Each structure stands twice: as structure tokens, then as C-alpha cells.
Amino acid sequence: MSEHKDLNKLSAAGLLISLGIVYGDIGTSPLYTLRAIFNTVSEGGQTINPMMVLGALSCIIWTLTLQTTIKYVVITLRADNKGEGGIFSLYSLVRKKAKWLVIPAVIGGCAMLADGIITPSITVTTAIEGLQVKFTHMRVIPIVLLIITLLFVIQQFGTSLVGKLFGPIMLLWFATLGILGMAYVVQDLSILKALNPYYAAHLIITNPMALVILGGVFLCTTGAEALYSDLGHCGRNNIRVSWVFVKATLILNYLGQGVWLLQHPHYDLRLNPFFQIVPEPYLLFMVALSTIAAIIASQAMISGSFTLISEAVRLNLWPKVRINYPSNERGQIYVPSINWLLCAGCLLIVLIFKRSVNMEGAYGLAINMTFLATTILVAAYMISKKVPRYAIIIFVAVYGAIEFTFLVGNMTKFFHGGFVTVMIGAVLFSVMWGWYVARRIKSRFVKYVEVEDYFEIISELSEDESVAKYSSQLVYMTNANFKTEIESKIIYSILQKEPKRADIYWLVHVDVVDEPFTQDYKVTFLIPGKLVRIDFKLGFRVEQRVNLLYRKVIEELVKNGEVDIISKYTSLHKHKIAGDFRFILLEKHLSKFSKLSVYERSVMWWYYFVLKKLSLSEEKSFGLDSSYVEIEKVPLIFVSAEDIILNRLPA
Structure with a gap:
């Protein structure tokens, strides 16, 4: 119990650790989110104009506010299971309330694993592609394959030592994001209009490509689930306080990219607005920093997958697999079968899609299912805690509507790569569901x-x-x-x-x-x-x-x-x-x-x-x-x- 209390205690060390562990995925989303939105818009025949830029930025800001801040940081973090979080921790809190709750738990777990395969592929590829700004003909794929392979090879040795370096590096990353964004925001303060939700509503109502744009907007919040999954490593208070800093730097960076887009409405689609706001003398430094941030994001996803599978095994939702403990640090686990499965999946994604812009279509669709599953399980948890019925109805109605709208938007990506993660998720679901149902059938015949x-x-x-x-x-x-x-x-x-x-x-x-x-x-x-x-x-x-x-x-x-x-x-x-x-x-x-x-x-x-x-x-x-x-x-x-x-x- 004391360990649980210590974990929730606010401390400088706790804040630094949470920066290194929790925000890798959501923190690297500025690398590709705006590029994904405006590439899609341009390919759809629309020209970039101020209302569209303000609308897209407003959608991003309010998605981060409603989805990440309110749903996860304020509400879902309350559902802590003796200090632990994550979809299976949440399921274990409510599984006795109704047998059918296993369905959203299994769907959510499989979707997280499926989308997790894309995270290292898209973040590392996008980061290395930054080199092409300076070295136009550089071959990116061999470097990406090497980095991803090394990342999975080192898992078996434990990552506790490397983990201690993550916090300071991610602090530097977020500070850099904020400074780069601010440098452009001061050039055109009209970009601050994007803070007004009117522009988001206007875009959704008037733009015929609104759903496609929302599919791109969703990329800004794909790491939100990690805020809850890593509750056991960082504690609720450390996550809540550090999120204020992280959110501010992310929004500044998005606004800075928005100013650049207003200045270059007819830009070459091969360019990435993220790297365009970096002053040329600092470009190589930024590529190196973004690569390290991408590796940290990937590491968080891999560690999260190991934890997810180990919990699924204990809950009889996954076949029993070998689980190793490479260090004495609590929570440090290594699952060889999952490690090499993820490794093979990441390498295949890179070889199939070749460029990060092609991977954007495959990204986000599956994790949308995890968000919906979490909404259902949180609602069940709220019922068990005797939360007033009107509050539960409002929660389900608001987040059901938001996430269902995003799901429809993400479905537009299905034939542009989204089917890959859906297929991976379906295979994982057949394993998890088959194991669970077979054990229930067997138990019926035990006398x-x-x-x-x-x-x-x-x-x-x-x-x-x-x-x-x-x-x-x-x-x-x-x-x-x-x-x-x-x-x-x-x-x-x-x-x-x-x-x-x-x-x-x-x-x-x-x-x-x-x-x-x-x-x-x-x-x-x-x-x-x-x-x-x-x-x-x-x-x-x-x-x-x-x-x-x-x-x-x-x-x-x-x-x-x-x-x-x-x-x-x-x-x-x-x-x-x-x-x-x-x-x-x-x-x-x-x-x-x-x-x-x-x-x-x-x-x-x-x-x-x-x-x-x-x-x-x-x-x-x-x-x-x-x-x-x-x-x-x-x-x-x-x-x-x-x-x-x-x-x-x-x-």
C-alpha cells in the first residue's frame, strides 16, 4: 500500500520519468499529423486556405482537450487498480459485473497490439526521412530497418538502464517542440484563433472532406491510451501535472506548423511541415533528436505490449507463453514470442509501405476500437462506483459520438492501408477469443x-x-x-x-x-x-x-x-x-x-x-x-x- 501511495506522490523525479515513459507516442505525433491532413486535402483537389488551416488546428486542439485531457487524464486515470492502469487492469476491475465485458476488453487489447506494430514503423521512418531535406537522394529504408532490428534485439537485455535516460531526452524534445512552434507563432498571431472551437465546428459542418480530415486529426491522440496504461509506472499525479507541459508544447508546435502552412499554401507535398519549421543549421540535430524520440516512443509501445500480453496470459485471454524478467526492476518483463512477432510485423510494414506518408493510412484505425472499448469499460466502472446515472449517460453519449465519428473518418483509410491493421487485429482477436472461449467450453465438461x-x-x-x-x-x-x-x-x-x-x-x-x-x-x-x-x-x-x-x-x-x-x-x-x-x-x-x-x-x-x-x-x-x-x-x-x-x- 505504501508503494502505491509513493507512486502517486508528486515529485520532480516522477515528472521526469513520466515524460520518458508515457508520452513517446503522443509526443511524436507532430512529426506526421498535419502532413497527413493536408496531403489528403490536396490530393482530394482542395486548396489550402486560412479557414481550413484554422479548422484543422482547432480540431487537433479540441481533440487533445476532449479525448486526451478530459477522458483519459481527468476521468479514466481515476479507475486505478491498486495503482495499475491499462485496458486489462480496467477489465479486471469490472469483469464480475457482466460476462459480456470480456468482448470490449479483448477487442481493445488486440487493437492496441495491432496499431502498436505501426508505431515504430511510422515514427522511425518519418524521423529518418528528415535527412532527405538536406540529402535529397538518401536511401531511408536500410537505415530504418537497421534501427528497428536493433531496437528489438536489445529488448532481451532489459531496458532499465536506457529507461533512466528517456526522461531528460523527452524533456529536451518537448522543450524543442515548443520553442520551434513559438518561433513561428509570433510571426502570425492570427493563428491563435484556432483555440476557438468555432473553427473546428465550421470545418466539420462545411467541408465535404470533413470525415477524411478527421481521420488525419485522429493521429494527434493515438498515444492517449498510454497515459492510462503506464499509470503503474508513474502515478496519477505525475501524469496529470506533466501532461500540462506536454500539451502546451504540442499545441505550440502544431500552431507553428500552421503558420508555415499559411505562408506556403502551395507547398510541395513531398515536404514535411514539421521539418520545414526547423532552422537549417539545426536540421541534423532535429533529425537525430526526432529519431531518438521515435525510438523512445517505440520502446514504450513494445514494453506496453509485453505488459498487455503478460496480463492477458494471467487472465486466460492468451495462450501461455514464456515470460522473462531481464532485471530486478518491477514491471521489467520480456516476452520473446511477442518481441519477434512485433519485430517481423514492423519490418514488413516498412518494406510494404516504403514511405511514412503511405503508412499514415494504416495508422489510427485499430486504436480507435481501443478508445471505444475503454469508453464501455469506464462506463461499467462508473456504474460499479455508483456515479450518478446522468453523468454516466453524458460520458457515454459524448465519447460514443466523438469516437464513432472518428471511426467513420478512419474507415476512409481502409483501402489506403487501414485494412492491414484490421487484418492484424483480426488475427490477434482470433487467438485471444479462441483461447478464452475454448477454456470456457472445456470447463463446462469438467465434473x-x-x-x-x-x-x-x-x-x-x-x-x-x-x-x-x-x-x-x-x-x-x-x-x-x-x-x-x-x-x-x-x-x-x-x-x-x-x-x-x-x-x-x-x-x-x-x-x-x-x-x-x-x-x-x-x-x-x-x-x-x-x-x-x-x-x-x-x-x-x-x-x-x-x-x-x-x-x-x-x-x-x-x-x-x-x-x-x-x-x-x-x-x-x-x-x-x-x-x-x-x-x-x-x-x-x-x-x-x-x-x-x-x-x-x-x-x-x-x-x-x-x-x-x-x-x-x-x-x-x-x-x-x-x-x-x-x-x-x-x-x-x-x-x-x-x-x-x-x-x-x-x-
Whole structure:
């Protein structure tokens, strides 16, 4: 709890860290937002005029105000889950309110990952293209591919050291953005009219290309979700205060670019207004700084993807994958499979689109779905917190309308590259949804029995010397949420498949709770000295190292004299040697599923023949030592003997 309070405490260090971690994506949007808007307008046959420039700038300013400031900084940051944020943290706060809330959570998570693949591609490419202002014929693609490859290669070594440099660099970046913008704003103060929402409304109402323009405007706020996702790293107060500075410098830079556009209404579309407002002697410095800022933005996206996937795994929304911890710093994780998947995606995007201006069409469409998903989940959170109904209705109506309008605007990009992120998002959705639904189908066919009914026979089996001893300590992983129940397949494994005599039988249950970093356990002695159940309550951000956690509990129980794990073999008992431990994992394999609908059959096929093969084995996902683990295959039966009707004919 103290750590949570410390995190929310306002401090100079906290403000600097938040600049380095939170604002990479939204902070690099001036690199391409205005270029995307006015390239589209020019290609559509419209000429750039003062009303259009003021309207576009007004749309950007009020999008940053309504979408980023009010929705995320003021409202959504309140929904903190023990100091943690992000779409899955939000989902875990409300998932018990309604089962259907998993749908926006999954859509939002997949959309974030899909759009995340574009972030390194577009930001790094745009930054390096700045060199072409000075060196017209420079080949950009090889440099971009090299930078992106190196960025993903270094992930496995941890980024805590590099992370400490991010804050000062991003402080320099935002200060530079503000100064460059201000230098042009003072040349034409009429640009300040863009602060008036009238110009945004006028553009939307009167311009026939308003929806297309809004698709470009949306790029200014694509990093807004990161403000909430990185809540756990920076704290609410540090994010809120640093956003005031960041927003001011972003708006100044957009206004400065606007002045340049007013001065050059017929500019060459190959030029980027962002680099045109940089004085020529400082151009190379600005290209270098924007490249570093692009790398920082990409790093934030990659780290965010790792966190997102690790949370999805704990919440059973993603196949179990290997998760490494390259440093001792909290929150530092590395997911190899996702790292190389993102790397391949980024490299392909660069090779397919070649120029950043072509990538703008692919950018923003998917993240729009995340914004809508967050609106739904925040509304559910507001209901759970008994917020007045009128406030919830206003919130949903306002942000539903804004985000739906942006979605329609972004749909105009669909055939200009938007379909790429939609396809990536659809593939990710099929993985997440398939894994979630298959596990729910499987759980329907798991049969539970009253454990108390088997106390007597388990006690007798443990003492029955006519049965060869299987292990001194026999451990089963159970999914039974109640201590009074046990899966029938565990009873079958102990008593029938091959009677397994042990000194003590252990049932271990892992419950993933809604708080992020909980590590609690409870011990229940079902049969004193014979059958013991351990319930672990682990936060959705805690690594499930069951082997180590179980050993720790045993050490404490032995120390307290609650269990005796000394071997019962005469020679070993004499020398106080601990007995052996053996984990039994029951792996369900597919049997006939004629009772399932066509949809459920296709999900189970996808689960067993694709997703299960991509997933880590149960023993690896629980962090068990394979030398102590035995896998027993049990059929997942959808047709029981009672369902079969047979007619016996007379002999």
C-alpha cells in the first residue's frame, strides 16, 4: 500500500520519468499529423486556405482537450487498480459485473497490439526521412530497418538502464517542440484563433472532406491510451501535472506548423511541415533528436505490449507463453514470442509501405476500437462506483459520438492501408477469443465431486502397504474453486488409473485475483497429515512460479510443525531424510464433441490444433521442474456412456 501511495506522490523525479515513459507516442505525433491532413486535402483537389488551416488546428486542439485531457487524464486515470492502469487492469476491475465485458476488453487489447506494430514503423521512418531535406537522394529504408532490428534485439537485455535516460531526452524534445512552434507563432498571431472551437465546428459542418480530415486529426491522440496504461509506472499525479507541459508544447508546435502552412499554401507535398519549421543549421540535430524520440516512443509501445500480453496470459485471454524478467526492476518483463512477432510485423510494414506518408493510412484505425472499448469499460466502472446515472449517460453519449465519428473518418483509410491493421487485429482477436472461449467450453465438461466422500479411502490407501508406494508427497494442480470439491479425474488418477499410494496428497489451486501484485496463500488440512490443499491468490501481474511458491509454503509448514515430510522408508526416516515430491499434471485431450454447435466445434479445433501447439506446456507455464512432473492424459469427453442407447438382442 505504501508503494502505491509513493507512486502517486508528486515529485520532480516522477515528472521526469513520466515524460520518458508515457508520452513517446503522443509526443511524436507532430512529426506526421498535419502532413497527413493536408496531403489528403490536396490530393482530394482542395486548396489550402486560412479557414481550413484554422479548422484543422482547432480540431487537433479540441481533440487533445476532449479525448486526451478530459477522458483519459481527468476521468479514466481515476479507475486505478491498486495503482495499475491499462485496458486489462480496467477489465479486471469490472469483469464480475457482466460476462459480456470480456468482448470490449479483448477487442481493445488486440487493437492496441495491432496499431502498436505501426508505431515504430511510422515514427522511425518519418524521423529518418528528415535527412532527405538536406540529402535529397538518401536511401531511408536500410537505415530504418537497421534501427528497428536493433531496437528489438536489445529488448532481451532489459531496458532499465536506457529507461533512466528517456526522461531528460523527452524533456529536451518537448522543450524543442515548443520553442520551434513559438518561433513561428509570433510571426502570425492570427493563428491563435484556432483555440476557438468555432473553427473546428465550421470545418466539420462545411467541408465535404470533413470525415477524411478527421481521420488525419485522429493521429494527434493515438498515444492517449498510454497515459492510462503506464499509470503503474508513474502515478496519477505525475501524469496529470506533466501532461500540462506536454500539451502546451504540442499545441505550440502544431500552431507553428500552421503558420508555415499559411505562408506556403502551395507547398510541395513531398515536404514535411514539421521539418520545414526547423532552422537549417539545426536540421541534423532535429533529425537525430526526432529519431531518438521515435525510438523512445517505440520502446514504450513494445514494453506496453509485453505488459498487455503478460496480463492477458494471467487472465486466460492468451495462450501461455514464456515470460522473462531481464532485471530486478518491477514491471521489467520480456516476452520473446511477442518481441519477434512485433519485430517481423514492423519490418514488413516498412518494406510494404516504403514511405511514412503511405503508412499514415494504416495508422489510427485499430486504436480507435481501443478508445471505444475503454469508453464501455469506464462506463461499467462508473456504474460499479455508483456515479450518478446522468453523468454516466453524458460520458457515454459524448465519447460514443466523438469516437464513432472518428471511426467513420478512419474507415476512409481502409483501402489506403487501414485494412492491414484490421487484418492484424483480426488475427490477434482470433487467438485471444479462441483461447478464452475454448477454456470456457472445456470447463463446462469438467465434473466435480465432493472431496469428503473420498476421505476414508484416501486415508486407507495411504496406509495400504500392499500397494507399492508411488511417491512420498504427491501433488495435483486443481481448478476446483471450492475446497469441498475436487475434479473427478483427480480421484480417478489416485484410485483407479494406477492406485497411487503416498504419505501426503497435496491439492494446489492458483486463483488469479483482480489486484495486480497480490501474493497470498491459504492452507486447508482436509485430512490431517494425509490430504492438504493450498490455495494461492496471485495478482494478474505476478509470475506463477508454482514450484518455488509451493516449496516456500512447505518450508513454513515444516518450520511451524504443521506437516512432517520426513520419508517413511525405514532407512531414510532414521537419518531424517525428506521424502520425494512428485507433481501429476492431468492433460486433457480431445475426445468426440458431437454435442457442440458448429461454432463451438470450430473454436475447439482452432484451440487444439493451433493455439495449444503454440502455447507453453502446463509444467513450463506453472514453472515446475520437469524432473518432478508426470503428465497423465485424460480424455475430455463430450459424449458419456449414459448418452448411448443400445438394444440387447436375445441370445
